[in-house]
Amino acid sequence: MLLLAVDTATPAVTVALHDGTAVVAESSQVDARRHGELLLPAVDRVLAEAGLKLDAVTDLVVGVGPGPYTGLRVGLVTAATFGSVLGVPVHGLCTLDGLAYASGIEGPFAVATDARRKEVYWARYEDFRTRAGEPGVDRPADIADELSGLPVVGAGALLYPESFPQARGPEYQSAGALAALAAEKLAEGSAFLPPTPLYLRRPDAQVPKNYKVVTPK
Amino acid sequence: MADEPLVLGIETSCDETGVGIVRGTTLLADAIASSVDTHARFGGVVPEFASRAHLEAMVPTIERALKTAGISAKDLDGIAVTAGPGLAGALLVGVSAAKAYAYALNKPLYGVNHLASHICVDQLEHGPLPEPTMALLVSGGHSSLLLAPDITSDVRPMGATIDDAAGEAFDKIARVLDLGFPGGPVIDRLAKEGDPKAIAFPRGLTGSRDPAYDFSFSGLKTAVARWIEAKRNAGEEVPVRDVAASFQEAVVDVLTRKAVRACKDEGVDHLMIGGGVAANSRLRALAQERCERAGIRLRVPRPGLCTDNGAMVAALGAEMVARNRPASDLELSADSSLPVTEPHVPGEAHAHSHDHDHVHEVSKKNLYS
């Protein structure tokens, strides 16, 4: 078994290879503006580090968000394309579940990532393997009471310490954690999400002024 | 010919997810998924809807194209993709897919220019492009006059719109007349039953001191809207067919006049017309008439190849392979404002001058700020 996991739903562009037992190689770069440029070279690097070729991959794992859309789609379309060429399954996992898993927290807690526009994507967890309910997108102050007293993991928590006084790391998503979680789920035979984006927000249905202008002026 | 390059091309710069496959100048497949119906109710392309639709359609459209072409992906000589210009988020889906595809198949990747692709697509219809070719590109996104001595390496801007694109003017007038989106086809249809000389709408930038090859459609758009408003305010019925015909005539008159003049001035004996507005029947007819009179050969691909599609990207990609142009690398950016003077985006090792500030535009929310 060889899992290739990618996640581009957060500022981290993160890629990992997992052999079913442990992470074999991993690359994580934090650069919210360059997901498109960084992902494929990272895949290439991780495979080279492991001394493997892409066709050795038996399963693809992809973080489906929630996350700001433009970057999120880079990981999803990359995983879907690899899946099509290699003829291997593409398993979707909630990005927040990767951060939860990486935290290793045994009791109740929450995960929050930066949703921009002064909001966070967040979800509650029973423990690091078990999410309690669907992820949401809210202003930190609006969920501070509900999460009060709980540790809150992730960059979205660390960004708003006044709302989340118990904010803690890990700050960024790691594909290694996502892959380890996926390996557990595969071994248990439990279900994955479809490899399609969790957008949460409705799109801005606005036609920009001077729409469709693609000619450089 | 079996040794002509077999190339798959991916286009996602606006609202069409296009995947084409060509062998040299022969079209093997042209698969398209369009999100135009989603945009129709907003009267224009909504970038976020377009990006979402590209992600959903990308892999199924690639698979459909391969099936239609009846080839194995392993036999491809290269993967081409529109690197720009276009909507940043939309381009990024296609560029990411093309990179993954090229990497997984271990094939060279060619990031190419959308505008050059619009010109090169005519090779699939009328054979190799004459060198140089003059090209008039008109669509909802572009109105440009380009001189292409070598479509893979030398494309020169002669003129462009200084405000609205021609297709945009069609959409806006259709909106004023409550005809829906997109406006091009319906105006073309109604204009056939109207009098193009009924109303004398202005011809933008045609004065003797105006730039010879630039276009302006904003003033025309306003003039038409005011004319309609005045009729409505006077309680009179708007003669929709005459308005459509007279407006359309004003647009195609300027486009063809300037294109023919550019050919004459540059001594070019071929004019190519591409882009969605090239499907307009009056534009085709008037261009034919004026080109014949000037001794210029007109090349206009069939309407399906004029609008955005993957075949045009594959056509330019095949030309890149045939002429041994350097491939792009895996860091290739989606560049929403890729200049028309860059027909393709070679990798770092080959780039003569690489402007990093310019290249990293993918995270721009959209083009309209």
Ligand SMILES: [Zn+2]
């Ligand atoms: Zn176009």
